Amino acid sequence: MTFLKKIMSHPILSYLKENFCKEKNDSLNFILHLRGSAVVFIFYLNRKPIAVAKLSRDNFSELIQEYENLKKLHHLFRGFEIEKTIEEPLGLINLGEPVLLKKYIEGIPGDIYLAKGKEKAIKCLNLAVDWLINFLNNLKSYRTNSKDEKIKIAKKFYQGGLPSYFKLWIENKSFFISPTVGDLIIRNFLVEDDGIKGVIDFATFEMKGIPEADLIGLMVSSATSIFGLNEKAIKNTFFCKNWFSSEVKNLFQKYCQFFKINFKDFLEILPIYSDRAISIATKQKDKKLIEFHSMLKDNFIKKQKQIFQEI
Amino acid sequence: MEEFLKIFCCPACQGKVEAKNNQIKCLNCKKIFSFDEDGVLKIAKENSFFGKDQEKMNELIKAIRKMSSFEELEKNILKLEKLSPDFSFKYCLDPRRADWTFLGDFFSKIVVDLGAGYGSISIPLARKAKLVIAIDSCLERIKFLSQIARLKNLKNVISIFGDAIKLPFRENSIDRFLMVGLLEYFGKNQEKLLLYLYKFLKPGGEIWIGIENKLSPIYFLGRRYHDEELPFEPFLPEFLTHLLHKIIWKRPPTIKLRTKKGYFELLKKAGFHDIQFFYSFPDYKNPAFIASTDKEGIIFDYLQRKKWTGSDFKVKLIAKGVKILDKMNLAGIFAPTFFIKAKK
Numbered sequence: 001m002t003f004l005k006k007i008m009s010h011p012i013l014s015y016l017k018e019n020f021c022k023e024k025n026d027s028l029n030f031i032l033h034l035r036g037s038a039v040v041f042i043f044y045l046n047r048k049p050i051a052v053a054k055l056s057r058d059n060f061s062e063l064i065q066e067y068e069n070l071k072k073l074h075h076l077f078r079g080f081e082i083e084k085t086i087e088e089p090l091g092l093i094n095l096g097e098p099v100l101l102k103k104y105i106e107g108i109p110g111d112i113y114l115a116k117g118k119e120k121a122i123k124c125l126n127l128a129v130d131w132l133i134n135f136l137n138n139l140k141s142y143r144t145n146s147k148d149e150k151i152k153i154a155k156k157f158y159q160g161g162l163p164s165y166f167k168l169w170i171e172n173k174s175f176f177i178s179p180t181v182g183d184l185i186i187r188n189f190l191v192e193d194d195g196i197k198g199v200i201d202f203a204t205f206e207m208k209g210i211p212e213a214d215l216i217g218l219m220v221s222s223a224t225s226i227f228g229l230n231e232k233a234i235k236n237t238f239f240c241k242n243w244f245s246s247e248v249k250n251l252f253q254k255y256c257q258f259f260k261i262n263f264k265d266f267l268e269i270l271p272i273y274s275d276r277a278i279s280i281a282t283k284q285k286d287k288k289l290i291e292f293h294s295m296l297k298d299n300f301i302k303k304q305k306q307i308f309q310e311i
Numbered sequence: 312m313e314e315f316l317k318i319f320c321c322p323a324c325q326g327k328v329e330a331k332n333n334q335i336k337c338l339n340c341k342k343i344f345s346f347d348e349d350g351v352l353k354i355a356k357e358n359s360f361f362g363k364d365q366e367k368m369n370e371l372i373k374a375i376r377k378m379s380s381f382e383e384l385e386k387n388i389l390k391l392e393k394l395s396p397d398f399s400f401k402y403c404l405d406p407r408r409a410d411w412t413f414l415g416d417f418f419s420k421i422v423v424d425l426g427a428g429y430g431s432i433s434i435p436l437a438r439k440a441k442l443v444i445a446i447d448s449c450l451e452r453i454k455f456l457s458q459i460a461r462l463k464n465l466k467n468v469i470s471i472f473g474d475a476i477k478l479p480f481r482e483n484s485i486d487r488f489l490m491v492g493l494l495e496y497f498g499k500n501q502e503k504l505l506l507y508l509y510k511f512l513k514p515g516g517e518i519w520i521g522i523e524n525k526l527s528p529i530y531f532l533g534r535r536y537h538d539e540e541l542p543f544e545p546f547l548p549e550f551l552t553h554l555l556h557k558i559i560w561k562r563p564p565t566i567k568l569r570t571k572k573g574y575f576e577l578l579k580k581a582g583f584h585d586i587q588f589f590y591s592f593p594d595y596k597n598p599a600f601i602a603s604t605d606k607e608g609i610i611f612d613y614l615q616r617k618k619w620t621g622s623d624f625k626v627k628l629i630a631k632g633v634k635i636l637d638k639m640n641l642a643g644i645f646a647p648t649f650f651i652k653a654k655k
Contacts, residue, residue, distance in 0.1 A: 031613045032589075032601040034410045041413075044609045055413055057406050057435070096418040096439065108616055285385075 021045060037284060038063075042104065051090060054100040062203050063100050067092040069205040070102070076179065080138045085131065087200045105198030107190030111225035114186060121226070122247055128189050128218055129251045131196050133258050136178050136211050145176045149208060153177065157275040165301075169210075169269045174261045180209030183280055185221035204280070212266065215255050216273035219248045220296065229292050234299050241310040249308045267307050271300040314442045315469050318421065318484035322354050322477050344479075349376065349454040350461060354473035358450040362397035368451040371395035372458060381462040397451075403429035404459065411598060411650055412436055414589055415519060420486035423511075425475045426493035430456035430468075437465045440487075446471045446478075475504060478511060485511045491521035491595060495536070498567045505581035512655040518583065520651040521595035525568040527647040528632060536566050571644060574651055583653035590646040593629060601650065605643020610634075 021028070026046055033040040041053040056063045070089040077083035088103040110128060114121045150170040154162050162170070169175050182204030190198045219237060226244065227233035237248055256263045274297030281289035300307070312330065319335065321328055326339025335344045335352070346352050349372065362368055371394050378384050384391070388400050402408075408431040419441045424433045427445035429452055437443045437460070447453040450472050457470035473479070475493065488508050497504045508518060523536065525545040533542040539560055544552055545568050556564045569577065571588060578586050590605055591598040600617075602610050611634050636642040 027604075027607065029602075029604045029607055029609055031603070031609055032411075032413060032598075033613075033617065034407065034601070035599050035617075039410055039413050042613065044607065044612070047607045047609060047612070049609075049612065057410070058438070112616075 049104040049106075051104050052102050054102065055097065060098050063098045064092065066201075066203040066205075067098075067100050069202045073202060073205065076139060076142075082131070082134050082138055085196055085198050086202070087198055102200075105190050105200065107192050107197030110186035110189035110191055110222075113189075113191040114222055114225055118243055121222075122243075124186070124189070124191055125219075125222060125247055125251060127191065127196050128186060129215065129254065131189070131199065132181075132184065132211075132215060132218065133255065135181070136259075139179045142207065143176045143178045144208075145173045147171075149177050150175075153208065153210065157279060163271070165269045165271050166275075168265060169272060172262075172265055174259065174265070175212065175269070176259075177208050178211050179205070179207050180211050180214050182206050182209055182214070184214040184217050186218060186225060187221065210272060210276065212255075212269060213273040213276045215252070216270060217277065219251065220273070220277070223248075224292070229288060231295065234296050238299065238307050239303065239310070245308065268304065270304075270307070271297050274300060312469075314421070314467075315444070318480050320479060320481045322473070322479040325481075347454075349470075350457045351450070351453050351470045351472050353450075354471055354477070354479060355448055355450075357448075358472075359448045360451060361449045362451065364396055365451065367395040368397050368455075371398055372451060372454050375455070375458045375462070378462060381459070384459075384462055398429075398455075403431060403455070404434075405431065405597075406435045408432065408597060409435035411521065411589075411591065411595065411601060412439075414601065414650060415487070415517065415652060417487060421484070422487040422489060423478075423480070423485050424489045424491075425508075426490065426496075427456055427470075428452050428492075430459050432489060432491060433468060434459055434463065434465065437463075437468050440467065442467050442469065444469045444471060446473050446475065448472070448474050476507065478507075480511045482510050483513050486513055486516050488512065488516075488518045489521075490518065494520055494522055495566050495568055498563070498565050501567060502577055502581055505578065505583070509582050509655055514655055516655045518578075518653050518655075520574070520653075521591070521648065522574070522651065523568050523595075523648050524646055525570050525573065526645050528629075528645055529647065536568065540564070540566060571646075571649065574649065578651065578653045583655065585652075585654040587652045588643065589650040589652070590643050591648045591650055592633060593626075593647055595648040595650060598648075602642075605637070605646065606640060608637060610642045611637040 029044045031042045031044070033042060039055045039057065041055075042049050043051045043053065054063060054066070067089055070087065073086050074083060074088070077086060087105055090101040090103055093099045093101060110124055113124045147170055154166045154170060158166065181199075181202060188199055188201045189196055190200065223233040223237040223244065227236050236242055237245055252266060253263055255261070256266050274293050277293040278290055278297070281293055316328070316330055319328055320326060321337035321340060321342060323342050324337060324340040326337045328335050328337050333346045336342070344352055344354055371391060374391065374394060375384060391398055392400065412432065412435070417436055417439045421442045421444070422436060422440045423444045423446065424436070425446050427433045427447045428449075430445060433443045433445040433456060445453065445456050445468060447456070453470050453472050460468035460470065471479070488511070494501055494504070505518070512518065530543065530545045535542055535544065541547070541552070541555060547555075552564050556562060575586055590602045590610070592600055600613060602613070614630050614634050633642055636645050
């Protein structure tokens with residue numbers, strides 16, 4: 001295949017060959033995975049996945065950004081245990097368009113792991129939230145709760161007056177700005193029975209983000225993966241009594257306890273997540289996601305007092 | 312245009328041509344080929360409309376003609392979808408339909424997309440290729456494609472209303488031919504068509520084919536390729552298929568599907584070499600994944616880790632079936648569709 005031949009002659013693939021190919025008759029094959037916002041090659045050496053190459057249909061800058069983000073993250077986490085879970089960039093190569101080459105991470109995507117039953121789902125959610133707390137805690141030196149910085153972030157979503165939940169988030173000093181994944185979803189966790197093997201897709205990583213939005217995103221993406229992208233997911237996560245909503249509430253409380261945030265205040269700022277999610281879905285021109293997150297935001301605002309009330 | 316004229320010759324006599332005032336004139340036989348109001352170069356005479364409602368399709372083109380940017384079209388997608396039953400964003404404009412082109416090298420190449428339809432491949436490919444020549448024998452479709460190229464300001468897309476069997480190119484001038492969902496319609500004449508295309512390719516040029524596998528599991532379940540086909544037809548002897556078609560539809564069958572081995576032999580007979588198969592699941596129109604080999608168990612491994620798409624029962628069942636086949640090294644032989652690359 002021409003693409004492969006080209007990539008084979010590239011220094012990055014030489015790196016792969018040097019590190020992975022030991023025999024002359026080693027065979028390198030691939031699966032082209034096409035169900036996402038990007039195009040992804042998964043390379044197999046002698047039947048074992050070794051690397052992934054990510055290409056973009058039209059947003060090359062996002063790919064370059066992701067590469068820079070991964071380099072930055074490895075720099076930030078140097079010396080911390082969590083670094084092992086951040087996917088490793090092998091290089092950004094130019095084949096007429098940028099190709100982001102990354103080391104393959106073992107593990108099953110979180111959304112598939114969730115589907116393996118209640119027990120595994122609870123385990124997976126807990127592992128993911130622990131990872132997030134660890135992520136934020138390791139980067140505490142980059143935290144700030146400066147009002148000015150918070151206003152700057154809020155202005156990304158609202159040009160004019162700010163809604164009350166944003167005002168609360170700005171005024172309340174226990175809410176902080178921190179480096180965040182930016183669009184943390186359960187599918188991007190690669191999980192095995194013995195723990196999180198890795199986390200992928202840091203294209204939206206930002207140094208000054210809203211950590212609570214990552215936490216809520218994690219729960220909402222888990223809910224949509226279990227119940228579908230519909231009203232049922234909203235109801236079963238925030239407004240009904242069941243094992244899933246109990247777990248979501250527990251994990252929210254765990255987070256609030258760790259970072260000394262008032263749980264009631266936390267519930268009030270839930271729509272901030274929706275504002276971020278709508279903005280991402282708008283950029284992706286994903287009508288279904290925009291509709292879903294608008295509906296979720298509506299529920300967060302109109303039925304604010306009923307959230308977790310039955311639990 | 313300059314690049315296009317370098318490879319263009321009169322489709323009637325292969326004579327040299329000159330371009331003047333939106334027309335191309337053959338210097339030998341004096342035939343004139345014109346670009347119409349939609350920027351389509353008209354070579355074919357007969358329109359084979361391929362859709363549900365020709366009149367409404369023309370209304371759709373009329374509406375698009377008035378638009379000035381692709382953003383304007385995007386804002387009006389729902390309106391346009393209501394205007395014509397033949398138009399849907401997902402089928403006609405979703406750039407993901409061209410994702411399979413990441414398999415090959417199309418950078419700075421002269422690419423001819425035969426049976427280009429609405430341009431779901433030609434349009435995204437224009438970003439990489441030097442020149443994309445989109446050809447279709449359905450005038451409405453190629454007009455639509457040409458309008459989309461205009462709205463996207465793609466100067467390297469040439470839209471031709473023409474036939475795959477009467478091409479206006481010089482020999483050894485084309486880098487890539489694409490035939491996605493087309494070869495099967497040439498029935499008994501598949502080899503003839505491939506031999507014909509071969510001469511236009513530059514040495515080392517490639518033909519890319521997207522096509523169904525005769526042994527696709529869906530045919531074992533009695534599914535038909537299209538309305539004018541009998542259940543289990545791919546497995547009937549040729550003489551019986553002919554006989555039944557003559558009795559039922561009063562004409563011979565138009566579709567011919569082959570097995571992996573069948574396509575390999577067909578391409579080899581037409582002179583192609585370095586024939587490579589890619590296994591596309593669940594189909595070639597909107598693949599979820601494509602495998603470069605059917606021999607190393609990588610399809611099984613991939614399905615074990617990744618969700619195919621959605622979580623409905625049918626998809627899970629198919630994924631399970633594919634996994635079992637791959638365990639037996641048969642996922643390739645029974646793959647639903649192929650992308651095939653062959654070199655001159």
